[in-house]
Amino acid sequence: MKLRVIKIDFHRQQQLLQLLQKAQESVENGEEVSTEFARVLFPPSRKEYELTYYGKESVQSIISKTFAAPIQMDRNFKGSGEQGWINKIIFGDNIQFLKSLVEMKKRGELKNSDGTDGVRLIYIDPPFATKQDFSIKDQKAYADKLKGAEFLEWLRxxxxxxxxxxxxxxxIYVHLDWHKSHYVKVLMDEIFGEGNFLNEIVWYYxxxxxxGSTFARNHDTILFYEKNNKNHVFNNLYIPKSEKSSGKGKSWLSVIDEVTGKRKSILQDEESxxxxxxxxxxxxxxxxMARERRDVNYPTQKPEKLLERIIQAxxxxxxxxxxxxxxxxTTAAVAEKLGRRWITGDVGKLSIxxxxxxxxxxxxxxxxxxxNAGHYDESKLNSFETNEWKKFAMSLYDVEPHQDTIxxxxxDGLKDGELVKVYSPQDFxxxxxxxxxxxxxxxxxIGPSLGNEVFIIAPQGKFGLAVDEYDNDGEWDTTFNLLRVPYSMFQKFTENFTPLKQADDLNSVNEAIDAVGFDFIRPPKVEFKVEGNLLSILSFEAFSRIKGEYQSNGFEAFSMLxxxxSYDGNIFVMDKVFYQHDFDEHNTVTLDINKATEKMMYIFVDKFGNELKATLKE
Ligand SMILES: C[S@@+](CC[C@H](N)C(=O)[O-])C[C@H]1O[C@@H](n2cnc3c(N)ncnc32)[C@H](O)[C@@H]1O
Structure with missing residues (x-):
């Protein structure tokens, strides 16, 4: 074994000894060891600056380790005009569906009007990592579980x-406020490049x-970056009349002259x-009282006017x-009205x-x-036709589609450069x-052209071998890796599977959620009755997966109703949400009987995002 000799000069030796002594004292006194200690002992290797915090992963590892949860259509709604593309609402943790969108981009399935690959514009308004009050009604503080560094890494x-x-x-536009925008700006500089920063937009309301003892907090911050070197699409917008100071009959605006730096007034003629x-x-x-609020009413809802500006520009x-x-x-609605195509998603059923x-x-x-992304309907999976099934199976195992005949x-594809053969249920x-x-x-x-490894993907139950790898006891130069769909995914994600979590009161609607893995939809079992205007849940049973096994949970696993x-027998249009916390000790809530019609539809949602749809009156 070779020993590496590290030369340390006398000054550094003294510095290290002093620090060690200080650290020892801190530990003895039950205090935290100063961060100075880590910085001197392990000075940053790069000459640039960056935001350091515990648990920061490398960009490469984030991209390669994130599991792409393929998106599976649950229900579609026909609209006017055919555009050969279907706008998308995706239910699931965005880290998983974003990875799937990256794969779709690679396959050429995301194209803009000018033929460029990928999406033209991203706007995000993530939950802020703070205790904040989003409830107008009961003024309860909203508790965000992710704090500090953990939140930053979650967002990064x-x-x-x-x-x-x-x-x-x-x-990309990232909507934040004073709590964390300064940290996120540094992260954005790291990820997108400082040179691609365009504006810090202040949304003043x-x-x-x-x-109180501070100036009133009346603005949010929106960080605006382009992807690459000043070639982003930008349509100039002009100040609408309502924001101008106006003179009699004429419109004047006070602006700073960019050249002289002096203030000047500009007359707005109708032509310009x-x-x-x-x-x-x-x-x-x-x-x-605005229609926008009355029709939608979601905590943290942003004004359409704000999104209009961003999307138009x-x-x-x-x-x-x-x-x-x-x-x-809001983004999807404004994009729709402005003739853009859109993709949106959320981890909450209420949002969907x-x-x-x-x-x-x-x-x-x-x-x-x-x-659905990461949360699938098993029966639909079995009825996929061959190519659809193969595509789904390959995205589950991160296989790059690549047809080759040897x-x-x-x-059908390549995984880490090795050949992949996929058998769909119809192939048997x-x-x-x-x-x-x-x-x-x-x-x-095929002989030696097979390489050292080959991957065989097929439905679970279609393998006559119980092993995951086969090379005929070392007789062959090629090892066959046998990947089952979907059950081996259970094994793969048993260790770090984190189920989705749905809100159970108004204040938890905006929580930052981290859910990783893959599961099948398991509707809860619900018994309920409606008497007069009272709806009571008599029994509730949900099923969650813990260590690969399903476990049943009672009313505590109920999220919302x-x-x-006035269900039309076809499309569910949500009129009202009752959170678990709205139910009384007899698991009862009061329905608005004035709005009730002959046909009502109820969707019971459990905390893992499963739903049971039910009607009482036929
Ligand atoms: C501040 S709200 C967005 C409000 C939106 N801009 C509007 O105008 O209505 C943040 C949303 O992020 C969702 N969310 C939290 N964690 C998520 C995750 N991991 N993946 C997808 N959505 C998530 C929450 O459910 C919440 O609906």
Whole structure:
């Protein structure tokens, strides 16, 4: 073994000894060891600066380790006009569906109006890592579970993937406030490059303030970056009349001259477009009586006017707009109205049904569909036709589709540079399976061109071998890796599987959620009755997966009840949400009987995102 000799000069020796002594004293006194200690002992290797914190992963590892949860269509809604593309609402943790979008981009399935790959514009409004009050009604503080460094890393992982989905001439807007915008700015500089920073937009909103010991906090911060070197799409916007100071009959605007630095007044004649939009957006919060609020009413909902500016400035008609923290669907709704195509998603069922309702209410909306990512319907999976099934199976195992025929034998893809063969359920005649003979045939036919490893993907139950690897006891130069769909995924994710978590009161709707893995939909079992205007849940049983096994949970696993007071027998349109915390000690809530009709539909959602749909009156 070779020993590396590290030369340490006398000064550094003294410094290290002093620090060690200080650290020892701190430990003895039960105090924390100063961060100075780590910095001197392990000085940063790079000469640049960066934000350091515990648990920061490398960009490469984030991209390669994140599991791509393929998106599976659950329900689609036909709209006006055919555009050969379906707008998307995706239910799932965005870290998983973003990775799938990266794969779709690679396959050429995400194209903008000018043919560029990826999405043109991203706007995100993630939960802030703070205790904040989003409830107007009961003034309860909203508890965010992710704190400090943990929150930053949670967001950073998503920003890294968002950059991958963005088109080369696209841009991203990250909506934050004073709590964390300074840290996120540093992270954005690291991920997107300081040179690609375009604006710090201040969204200034007037509101009634109570006097205190600080200036009233009346703005949010939106960080605006482009992907690459000043070639982003940007349509100039001009200040609308309502924001100008006006003289009698004429419109005057006071501006700073960029050359002289002096203030001057500009007369707005009707011919000119006016003054280019500054980086301070003066837009009111949504008025409680506004249609936008009455029809939607989601905590943290942003005004459509804010999104109008962003979407008009940074995208063109027909471009793709993405919001990975969909909430009430403001981005999707505005993109729809402005003729853009869109993708949105959220980890909360309440959000998914709110967005669905909001898009359906737009006249002449285009076709859209709701998809699941990481949470699948097993029966639908079995009814996929061959190519669809193969595509799904390959995305589960991160295989790059690549058709190749070697000595008359067809391969479907490459995994880490090795050949992959996929068998779909339709490839099997009754009672046939993949056996040792199947593998031997492939081995004999193709010989050394197979390489050291080959991957065989097939439905669980279609392998006649119980092992995961086969090389005929070392007789062959090629090892066959046998990947089952879907059950071996259970094994793979048993260790670090984190189920989805749904809100059980208004204040937890905006929590930052981290859910990793893959599961099948298991509707809860619910018994309930409606008497007069009282709905009572008599029994509730949900199923969650813990260490690969399903475990049943009672009423504590109930998240919320969504009600459509006038179900048309076809499309569920949410009228009301009752959170678990709205139920009394007899598990009862009061329905608004004035709104009730002959047909009502109920969706019971458990904390893991499973739902049971039920109607009582036929
Ligand atoms: C501040 S809200 C977005 C509000 C939205 N801009 C609007 O106008 O309605 C943040 C949303 O992020 C969602 N969220 C939290 N963690 C998530 C995750 N890991 N993946 C996807 N969505 C997530 C929350 O459910 C919440 O709806």
């Amino acid at each position: 992982k998503r920003l890294v993937l968002l950059r991958e989905v963005l088109s080369d001439n696209g841009s 007037r509101r009634w303030n109570i006097a 477009k006016g003054v280019p939009m500054p980086d301070v957006f003066d837009i009111s919060m949504i008025n409680p 940074s995208s063109n008609e027909g471009d793709l707009v993405l919001d990975a923290f969909g909430g009430s669907g 049904y709110t967005i669905q309702k909001r898009i359906l209410a737009i006249d002449n909306h285009k076709s859209f569909a709701v998809y 000595k008359g034998f067809d391969f 005649e009754e009672n046939t399976k993949i056996t040792e003979d199947t593998l031997r045939d492939i081995q004999m036919r 969504l009600v459509d007071y």
